[in-house]
Amino acid sequence: MVNTLKNFKLHPLVDPKFINTSLATYEQNGVKKSWEIVKAHDSVAILIYHKEKQAFVLVEQFRPAVYLNNDNGLTIELCAGIVDKNLSLEQIAKEEIEEECGYDIALERIEEITSFHTSVGFAGSRQILYYAEVNESMKVSEGGGVDAEMIEVVYLPIKEAKALIFDVSIAKTPGLMFAFMWWFEQQKNG
DSSP states (O other): OOOOOOOOOOOOOOSOSSEEEEEEEEEETTEEEEEEEEEEOOEEEEEEEETTTTEEEEEEEEOHHHHHHHSSOEEEEOEEEEOOSSSOHHHHHHHHIIIIIOBOOOGGGOEEEEEEEESTTTTOEEEEEEEEEEOGGGBOSOOOOSTTOOEEEEEEEHHHHHHHHHOTTSOBOHHHHHHHHHHHHHHHHO
16 A cells, blocks of 8 residues: 655644543542543454355554554554444444445454454543445455555455464454454364
C-alpha cells in the first residue's frame, strides 16, 4: 500500500464523535485515586479463512495512532468495526466483511469465538471475535472500506501466519495474534 502522508499534526479534541476522555476519581481500599480514561465503542473482529486460497483474509490499514509510534502507520489486522449501529453484533460483522473485504456471507456462517477487552490501561472496550470461511463465489466487490478509508485486502497464506505473529517489524493487533493461535489450536484438535 502506498502511504503518502503530509502535515501530520496533533490538535486538542473538540466535539468527539467516537471517543470521550474523562478523569475517573475513586477511592480504593481507603486511598483516593484518579485515572485518565477513554470511553470508546465496543467492536467486532472477524478471522476470515479463504478455503480455496488456503489463506486468511486480512486488512492492511492506516492507523494515525500507530503512525505516532512507527512513522508508517500501516497495520495488518482482522476485518473489524465498531459497534455503533442498532444491529446485532453478527449483522455488524457481516457488514464489515463486505465493506472491508468484499465478501457477502450469510449470518449463520459467522461463528462467535469469544470476547475480550482491549486497551485495558485506558479504554477497556470489549471486542467480540468471530470466525467465518469464504470462497470466491461469495466475492461481491474488491472491499477497501467506505468513506475514503485507507484499507487494502491482504491474503496471508496459512503457512506464513505463525511467522507474522512473531514478526515485530509488522504492526498488528493482539486480537489478530490470538485469532491465529485459536485457529491453529482448532486445527490441531480437529
